[in-house]
Amino acid sequence: MKNDLLKKLGETKLKELISRYYSSEKISDLIEEFQLDIKISGLYKLFPLKELKDNKCAYCNIALKQRYPSRSSLKYNQPIAFCGTCEHRDIFDCFCNHCKVIENEMGLHAIAEHQRKIGGIQTIRTDNVNLTDLSLMQAISLLGMCRLGRGEDSDLISPVNTYYPELAPTEMMTIDIVESLYAKQLIDIALTTPEGTVTFNEVGSLIDFDLLNVHWCLNLSKNESNNVDLIEQLEEMVRKKELWPNTWEGELLDIWKELALHQCYRYLQILVEDHGFQFRAGKKTRKILSVVLEDFSILKSYYFIWVAVHNAASYYLRNTTSKRQAANMIIGDIQRRSERALAEEWDVKEYSKNSRCGESILIALFSTLTTSLGRGFFTKIPVISAFSNTTRDCAN
Numbered sequence: 001m002k003n004d005l006l007k008k009l010g011e012t013k014l015k016e017l018i019s020r021y022y023s024s025e026k027i028s029d030l031i032e033e034f035q036l037d038i039k040i041s042g043l044y045k046l047f048p049l050k051e052l053k054d055n056k057c058a059y060c061n062i063a064l065k066q067r068y069p070s071r072s073s074l075k076y077n078q079p080i081a082f083c084g085t086c087e088h089r090d091i092f093d094c095f096c097n098h099c100k101v102i103e104n105e106m107g108l109h110a111i112a113e114h115q116r117k118i119g120g121i122q123t124i125r126t127d128n129v130n131l132t133d134l135s136l137m138q139a140i141s142l143l144g145m146c147r148l149g150r151g152e153d154s155d156l157i158s159p160v161n162t163y164y165p166e167l168a169p170t171e172m173m174t175i176d177i178v179e180s181l182y183a184k185q186l187i188d189i190a191l192t193t194p195e196g197t198v199t200f201n202e203v204g205s206l207i208d209f210d211l212l213n214v215h216w217c218l219n220l221s222k223n224e225s226n227n228v229d230l231i232e233q234l235e236e237m238v239r240k241k242e243l244w245p246n247t248w249e250g251e252l253l254d255i256w257k258e259l260a261l262h263q264c265y266r267y268l269q270i271l272v273e274d275h276g277f278q279f280r281a282g283k284k285t286r287k288i289l290s291v292v293l294e295d296f297s298i299l300k301s302y303y304f305i306w307v308a309v310h311n312a313a314s315y316y317l318r319n320t321t322s323k324r325q326a327a328n329m330i331i332g333d334i335q336r337r338s339e340r341a342l343a344e345e346w347d348v349k350e351y352s353k354n355s356r357c358g359e360s361i362l363i364a365l366f367s368t369l370t371t372s373l374g375r376g377f378f379t380k381i382p383v384i385s386a387f388s389n390t391t392r393d394c395a396n
């Protein structure tokens with residue numbers, strides 16, 4: 001068609017037509033004068049392609065071509081220049097075959113660069129970690145992470161946020177645990193961690209990382225493949241009390257208390273959110289719940305928590321108080337009621353485990369592998385004498 005127009009008019013006449021079209025002459029007059037059999041809106045589409053002598057294809061080194069724009073679109077945008085040979089288009093996000101190859105190469109380059117930076121912050125071990133240097137808490141935390149996130153025969157551990165069940169009863173505790181394992185250089189950020197999960201400054205130093213979403217790898221050995229063997233040794237060590245370092249026994253009660261406390265936080269948090277209240281466990285909550293757990297098991301502590309949250313909810317409904325004020329009453333209620341229960345020797349009933357407040361892997365490992373507490377973890381008061389009939393060596 002375009003050639004037809006050129007053939008019909010000849011080069012000189014065509015140039016004149018184009019020039020007069022853009023000098024805003026009436027299109028119907030032009031069509032008539034040049035004796036063209038076309039619609040008014042179709043005229044500019046018949047103009048031949050322009051060759052842009054100063055704009056060459058980056059791949060073929062020949063002049064790019066461009067269509068003539070319509071008069072009305074002239075002030076908005078220019079048609080995109082393109083290569084008649086390779087179809088490359090002169091735009092930022094061209095998808096021609098050449099540009100796709102370049103983009104892939106750049107993508108691979110970016111990945112390699114990202115991995116180089118991760119490699120730069122990894123700890124290089126010169127020897128194997130001595131497993132007896134680990135605390136009991138670190139040992140079961142590491143086993144927990146491996147059980148939930150490690151693939152078969154692999155030293156890679158998936159992000160903590162993907163675990164089911166959770167690693168620890170609360171996110172607060174999970175963060176503390178993972179931070180401790182990382183600080184002790186028992187785990188490292190894996191090369192496979194996605195770009196968005198770590199932030200570097202211009203000189204490649206680590207500024208920040210998303211602790212719950214980074215990919216981890218074991219860092220127990222100078223030799224990657226030994227990591228898996230060392231985890232198996234650690235599991236054996238936790239299981240058999242005769243292999244325990246001297247310090248572990250002394251940690252048992254503290255671990256129980258800490259896990260129990262966080263299990264109560266979690267129960268409290270679930271009930272509070274069910275009632276649309278906002279509540280953050282702070283120092284006061286920690287103090288009061290720790291005192292409650294000195295005299296009551298977790299399931300009995302649930303009773304005080306349950307009653308306090310329901311009292312606050314009904315107080316909120318009956319009075320013109322804010323949710324915040326109502327929520328603030330909860331912890332005081334737990335304190336008063338538990339003190340009265342103790343003074344008046346109430347027979348406090350055990351509340352059942354809430355299905356949404358299930359057992360995290362740490363509680364499972366602690367109550368079955370490290371001790372033989374089993375359900376006693378929830379039904380006994382966390383005191384040292386509770387272990388006397390339940391620690392594994394006595395049970396065996």
Ligand SMILES: [Zn+2]
Nearest residue numbers: 057060083086
């Ligand atoms: Zn080209």
Ligand SMILES: [Zn+2]
Nearest residue numbers: 088094096099
């Ligand atoms: Zn292209």
